[in-house]
Amino acid sequence: METINIGILGLGTVGSGVVRILQSHADKISSITGRKLKVKTVVVRDMTKKRTVDLDGVTLTDDFEMLINDDSIQMVVEVMGTVEKAREYIKRLLEAGKHVVTANKDLIATYGPELTKLAKEKKCDLFYEASVAGGIPILRTIVNSFAADQIVSVKGIVNGTTNYILTQMNQNNVAYEEALKDAQELGFAEADPTNDVEGIDAAYKMIILTQFAFGKDITLDDVKIEGISKIQLSDIKEAKRLGYNIKLLGVAEKVNDHITISVGPVLVPQTHPLATVINENNAVFVTGVAVGETMFYGPGAGELPTANSVLSDIISVTKNIVMGITGNSFNDYSHEIKLATPDEVKNPYYISLIVPDKTGEMLKLTELFTNAEASFKLITQTEANEGFAKISIVTHAMTEAQLLKIEEGLKQETDVELLAAYKVLEKG
Ligand SMILES: NC(=O)C1=CN([C@@H]2O[C@H](COP(=O)(O)OP(=O)(O)OC[C@H]3O[C@@H](n4cnc5c(N)ncnc54)[C@H](OP(=O)(O)O)[C@@H]3O)[C@@H](O)[C@H]2O)C=CC1
């Protein structure tokens, strides 16, 4: 049986999983692809680090040129992270005619179109299934199984770290910092977890999902982003009392003939399937005109689940090499669609505020909402301490423009503190 030599860039959480699965599932992989897949060279940063995988017969190096200069390596798996360095390396690998598999959403969301174009020119494959929702095969599902349908919305819990933190806060009263530390130790968080907790990682994934589901290339500037670092346990508890779980949700949906993309904390009704997704699990809820509502669920981060998605790409590349059909884009869908404006996008909101506990404050608040032509569905005073009260409001559906007007009005009220303004999900 012929051998295909593979190079790997990075041997951390995901890279170690890739090596492990290639070794332990070798027979099945060969029987499916008709080729023996051999990890020939692994590039890391720190040669002194102790490795947890069997590297017998594998060259371990910190010299990237060993991949470029080795003509026997046909495919390279990039699982080292970073944006600019990874871009430079992948461009050079594609220029050298090597197929590339990556799990790097930061890179694909930022430079995907450029790298896809180069891969096509060089007749190389460039696949990145693991870049969105870890172990869930969502990108191929959209490409293949939604090919003929018209997707109207994609709502996803697409970051394992934040879902883990929110679950621990909600179910076990664990403090935010402690839950984040656990997520880092479990290998879910990025090397620097800022992108996880500030919603950037989820936004990168929504950029890729938007490209696949709606055929539109967007950038981070097109996504309204809010993370979970400012969420208060009291809001999680209040939402729970009202029948919701707070989730960091990525939403890409059609509004009229336009599209809106956001990432932020959302109150999800406890009866909605997305509310049941706990810990590092992810779920992507896709609604199509023909198929209706579907949900794809599974582990969104971690060594073996993510490596399994990388392996699905490695196998696709191998099959394409065998059939001589490399160089086709992962996703060919391209469609002209404009971004929705703030006065088109409507949602109910959960708003929590600290207000002075004195006569007339509620009247001022009511006037502010009335000026924005917004109305309360529910209003509760949840706490009252030392002259201040905490107020939680659930509004009827209103536009982002109306919300902005309310937020501007609240800023003028110097003794009022806006703690949260989160969307409320009503239905699928
Ligand atoms: N962890 C997860 O659950 C998931 C991760 N991903 C993505 O997969 C990629 C890898 O993540 P993960 O495995 O968690 O990351 P880790 O931090 O665990 O591992 C990164 C690896 O890359 C190596 N590395 C970093 N920079 C360089 C460099 N300049 N040159 C050579 N090697 C380098 C490191 O070397 P050394 O070991 O010597 O320090 C390390 O082995 C990222 O893009 C991440 O976003 C995607 C889905 C899920």
Ligand SMILES: N[C@@H](CC=O)C(=O)O
């Ligand atoms: N840090 C990411 C890892 C997978 O993409 C997450 O927590 O989801």
